[in-house]
Structure formats: structure tokens, C-alpha cells
Amino acid sequence: xxxxxxxxxxxxxxxxxxxxxxxxxxxxxxxxxxxxxxxxxxxxxxxxxxxxxxxxxxxxxxxxxxxxxxxxxxxxxxxxxxxxxxxxxxxxxxxxxxxxxxxxxxxxxxxxxxxx
Ligand code: SF4
Numbered sequence: 001x002x003x004x005x006x007x008x009x010x011x012x013x014x015x016x017x018x019x020x021x022x023x024x025x026x027x028x029x030x031x032x033x034x035x036x037x038x039x040x041x042x043x044x045x046x047x048x049x050x051x052x053x054x055x056x057x058x059x060x061x062x063x064x065x066x067x068x069x070x071x072x073x074x075x076x077x078x079x080x081x082x083x084x085x086x087x088x089x090x091x092x093x094x095x096x097x098x099x100x101x102x103x104x105x106x107x108x109x110x111x112x113x114x115x116x
Pocket of ligand 1: 007008010014031033034035
């Protein structure tokens with residue numbers, strides 16, 4: 001089975017073609033660098049994303065946050081719901097951990113800006 005996808009690892013956005021067999025990626029073409037092959041393999045077998053959103057701050061202002069590492073795609077809604085239900089202490093520092101283990105993924109949610 002052939003799958004077409006676009007690499008999102010850098011602004012070049014290479015068009016990738018992956019050949020799959022039995023649920024495994026057996027070859028990738030169209031990538032300009034090795035990151036494209038790694039992206040295609042992950043995307044087609046266990047897709048992950050960094051979640052970027054905002055959390056309500058104690059002072060009522062939104063605090064920009066993100067997951068420190070990519071999380072499994074199927075956990076995105078759960079993680080966003082947890083972020084939206086939480087309140088960030090203020091002042092908050094850039095890089096401060098706001099959730100230790102987002103939706104059981106083992107990944108932290110951190111602030112991406114310092115706010116007073
Ligand atoms: S394959 Fe490499 S050069 Fe192409 S979009 Fe992905 S990271 Fe960028």
C-alpha cells in the first residue's frame with residue numbers, strides 16, 4: 001500500500017511517499033533529509049504531536065502553554081481538556097511545569113512565556 005504525506009518537520013514541507021506492508025513502513029521516498037523518513041515512519045505507525053494552547057491564569061489572563069514533548073495523537077483531546085480545566089499560578093515563568101503527567105502520557109505541560 002502506498003501512502004502520500006507531507007513532512008511537517010521543517011518549512012520545506014517535502015512530499016513523502018511511503019510504501020507499507022503489514023502495517024509497517026518498508027520504504028520512504030521524497031524526503032530531502034533523514035528526518036523525513038523518521039517522520040513518515042512515526043506518522044504512519046504511532047503519530048505524535050506537540051500540543052500548543054493556553055491555560056487560564058490565576059489573574060484571569062491566558063497563559064500560553066505546550067507539551068514539553070510530542071504526545072500520542074489519540075491523547076490530544078484528553079490533554080487539552082486537562083489543560084482547560086487547570087489554572088496556572090501567576091506570576092508564571094517561561095518553562096515552568098504546570099501539569100506533571102498530562103493525561104497519563106508522562107509528558108509535562110509547560111508555560112511558553114513569563115507572565116506577571
Ligand atoms: S524531509 Fe527534511 S527537508 Fe524535507 S520537510 Fe522533512 S525535515 Fe524538512
